[in-house]
Amino acid sequence: MALVDRAQIDRAHNDHAHNDHAHIDRAHHLRFLLLGSIEAGDGSGLVELSASKMRTLLATLLLARSRIVPDSRIAAMLWGEHPPATSEAQIQIYVSRLRQKLGVPIVRQRPGYLLEVDPGQLDLVVFEQLARRGRDLLERGVAREAGEVLTRALALWRGPALAGATDLLTDAERPQLEEAKLATLEDRIDADLALRRHAELVAELTGLVADHPWRERLRGQLMLALYRSGRQAEAVTAYEELRRLLADDLSIEPGNDLRELFTRVLAADPGLDAPAGGDAPVRPSAAAPVRPAQLPPDTADFTGRLAESEHLAAMLERHDAGAPLAGCVISGMAGVGKTALAVHVAHQCQDSYPDGQLYVDLRGLTAEPVTPLDALGGMLRALGVDAAVVPPGLDDRVKLYRSRLIRQRVLVLLDNAASEQQVRPLLPTGRDCGVLVTGRARLSALEGLPILDLDVLAPAHALTLLGRIVGEERMRAEHAEAERIVALCGHLPLSIRIAGARLAAKPYWRLARLARRLDVQHRRLDELRIADSNVRTSLIQSYQGLSPAARHAFRLLALLDVPNFSLWTAAVVLDTKVAEARDLAEQLVDARLLDSLPATSGMSDQYRFHALVRALALERAAVEEHPKERRAALTRVMGASTWPNWVGTWSRSWAHCT
Template sequence: MSTTAFGDFLRFYRSRIPLTQEELAERTGLSMRAISDMERGRTLTPQFRTVQLLVGGLGLEGEEAAEFTALARAGRISAAEDKPEVPAVVAAAVASFTLPPVLVELTGRNTERTVLDGFASEADASSRLQIAVIHGAPGAGKTALAIDAGHRLGARFADGCVFLDLRGTEAEPVTPDRAAHRLLRSFGVDDRQIPDDPDDKLALYHSLLRERTVLLVLDSAANEAQVRPLLASSPGTLVLVTSRKTLTGLDARHRLALGLLPLDRSVELLRVVTGPRRLAAEPEAATRVAELCGGMPLALLIAGNRLASRPQWTIAHLADQLEDEGRRLSVLRAGDLRVRAAFEISYHQLSPGAATLFRRLALVPGPDTSADVAAVLTSFGEEALDELADASLLGISETPGRYTLHDLLRVFARERLELDEDPADVREVTSRLRHWLLTTATQAARLFDHDNPVQDKESAGRWLAMELENWRGALRSAVTEGEHDRVLELAQAMHWYSDMHGIGELWREVFRAGASAARHLGHPRDTAEQLNYLSWALYALCGQPHEALAVHEEAAAVPADDILTEAWTWYYGSAIRRRLGQADQAVRLGRQSVALFEQAGYLIGENLALSLLGLMLHTAGELGEAVEVQRRSVAQHRGAGGDEQLLSMLLIRLATSLAAAGQVPESLDLLDEAESLFLRHGTTAGVARVRHNRGLVLMDAGRLVEAREQLVSALGEARLSDHRVEIMARLAELADAAGETGKARELRVRALAECDRYDTPAVRGTAAKLTVALSH
């Protein structure tokens, strides 16, 4: 470091920390006047003891301490009246040294680093001031990213980097007046040259900022009002503002929402803090710790520090501690770093309404929420949601209108709910939310009932899909609470909706709960009905025909005394027998089902049973009769003006039998009609089923390129248990035909892995063929 006046260096080192003269006086025991005289050059020969106190108070070590002492000894100090302007080299040094050190290597933020590099490049080429806001949840690592940017990018700005902590999370954030004072000192302005009047001070700051090109980092901003006075037109300058709040009122050129780290980067941050050997010894436990920290850098840093400071601990021990939600936030502390404390700061800054909503969001069963759900929890409405989102206590979902709550924030919200609300109120709100979710889900699902056709089901289907985890969680809670009527009501309503939506595990749970509720209520017919639906979920979606058969036999043994219930029992029994390879029994039960539906005069059931009987006959090799009964099914349904999506299912079955009978053009026409109907209603699972069947028809007709296109399109949305296996096996054959042996092998390996999920004769046969093909 070049030599200059002792007072200049004293001021420089003090500003670097930064400290006011008063604060340095308190730290060293010297008088504020003595420090002022030395900085202004009035004291020419400071005493050795005074210099040593300053060395300690300023935290100087090594060469800096030696040079500072030498300057004092040489007495090279200028008088205050003749004090020259601070040399440019010193001013640049002041700016660069205001940055805090990098204590932990920034990990997992390469994408964000690249974005900030782009901001800096744009500032360099721009003729106007560039402002970038970095916002995110407590503990997301905003300050760490900004400090990293300062160290990396500061040299690209002619006058370096200036860092100022605005202390926006503290009870008394830095005022714009105080901030301007500190920034002026960073620019090398002497305290006695800084005006006392706040407006004059800001005017001086603005004039100096306009003359400089800097990277100005304003860390931890409280709000827009704190930041705006610190902005000025300064071509080439980039202002990075970090805040827990989104600062939407700030006219920022750039915004960077700092999200949570994905699992692989979370593990990498743990590795950086804890050490590679430690993690290499327990990779699975390390992954558990990373998952339980939810990708939050602060939590990961604390977890890593706890492990590093406790070499006797296994990582599995820490993971076990974190598994307990009641202890998780207490475990995530290391020295003065505490996840709970970081959350409390933001929580206590909320308005009463937003704080109430935040607490009660812990009661929402699923990972995200909406304004409708929030309205059930509180009377404060969307304004409270917006406040929580602006404070980064809620995340904005990729689905418009929905909000997400981080796992650790959910744990904290539950803590505050227990601390801040009356238990009776919590019970009332919990019941209110559960009942609203169940009632709304039941009403939405009933719109899909083919007995009461409704043209517009789009909004109901969208609600059921978006709120799936919430109404499913409400169902589980209702089962626990013994609310059998509500459970049964929801399960009954879901019958037709389940035909084209949701996965097997969902419907296995719903209809099993429905059957149990019906038993508790002493309703035999409802019990048999729910068991029938459960058997369908088991054989059609879960690939468990043996379990489905056991449930079917249980349903058949229930004395329902109802023709329709018996008809449905044989309908599902027929499909199960086909899955088990018992074609003759499947046909017999199918005929019984058709007869019972005819006897009951229930046309929808009759048409479905005829269509299914055709499928059974097709499997048994009776193609002529299969086509005949399926044509009858379609004709009757058209004549009655039946539901379009149900018609689509009948058309697919007929098309499949027609193709097998050699009537390919008519088969493809029917599939086209079915697809257009599914597309009209936005039923992606139905579209996938059409394309799956069209691919098979085209493949058998030798139109391989078209077949491949259809099967690839169907694979991602294939819903029934064995369809994915069939699609991948056929695609492997097509890859072989195209000479793509590597692709064919990959598809067969994937198909074989999928076979393990399903226990049917057809899938076992496919698995055997795949194994043989892979062995060659």
């Protein structure tokens, strides 16, 4: 068989795509639907897309929002971790058929395919635009128009998103789409509450709470609707049901907002009542607090961390002339317990800060982190500044905030910070205040605040934490399996809590059963999720913040099935110079996706993956790296290594390349 140049194939594919421009008028009139069954059509009717893989290909291209979709991503959505050897040829066939059916140019552009559509052609984009507009109107207090816009957004949904696609695609993409829908529904309910439609909402909210029992915002909306309907006792019962559910299943308490609403319902706070005329406030108003008390509840089963707690408490007592600001930055990987430790210490020290405690979740690694401007607006209102006189500009808000805190002993907890730029405007200048900042990045440029690097739990403390969740009797009955579970969880508090919550929810399970499930590496992250707690989701936020080159390095370095590896080995795997490999490795260290080991005499820099981080990296490698690229990386190492132990490592690592 004659060999054909790859570039020649690409040119042939793109020539075919350009021929589709004869259908350009029709292409611009097409509408693509993902919020329900996957469909495409225009005024003359729907295009027949009977094959599941055809629908999956179309949806995968559309979800990329006019960006290139790599072949590896398409193959993963069509066939999973083990695509056929002919996957590239089969994808080309599916693309060709899709072009013919739709009459749209799907362009071959290495390393994948590109489908460009106008935003108004895709129902998902239209939904997102309407949802944002409705949310903006809601925040401005224009409830009636907000409700109309949000209702239009929700009307675009025709059923479960991506219906008709492969399970591989729906498992990967449907949860976040359904989450966006539910958040928009909650916004629409807020608009209805503001329009005094509380009585009509009770039935709808009762059903929604039954479907989403852990969702605190829905529960709060039900409580408010019941209270405004003259059903105070039922509003209290709705709260107590959630409190018991969270305590029994997850060993946690409801959040601060819901607890505050519960207190106001018990007190029959007049501020909860809807006004007699006009739009009601979108959120029930409260009197300006004199002493803010915004700390989340302390963790009931907080375990270990005695040395760290004492260190942080000492840092919060540094009110001497040599310390410009009392406090500390707590840094560490996802799920290591930064927030739990900060909140625990803040509760222990709150008597030292009699003028109050401020808390802000900065949501630093989410798609919409809290800006300093918005954070200051909330903090000023909590300090008693009327919303009508909060300055519009950042500089003026900073000045007013710091003026308010002069000669005040207030503890400020800034949670989930992404950068120094996000935190710096929120730091008070008064020597009497204290600050705790948590974040995955070390934030070393925050002047005057020392850094505490938080590691995973010691094995004994990890076992204690698991025992407090599942019960000592089960732990004694299967002590070896309990040790195995916490080890497979990497002694990470979040993963241990999730494992414990799953066991607590299934008292008939033996610990050995969960241990066996966790022992399957490629399924481990699937097991470590319950309700809205998910190890994979927490870790992937760090991954998504990386540069493309650092993501590529993250995926390839995880192929090495070794306890730790040298900088020299990293350079060989990445096929780059040592200096560039060091830069990439340090990006991963800064993102808390790789550990840098202490230097030892005669050895180059050494690095190590946490087991769960490596599990995520291997998942992403299977989806985003072609098997040839994975095999080439390991072949380079084997060819360059003289270490005899690499023979065994080779066979283990090679298993991730097929």
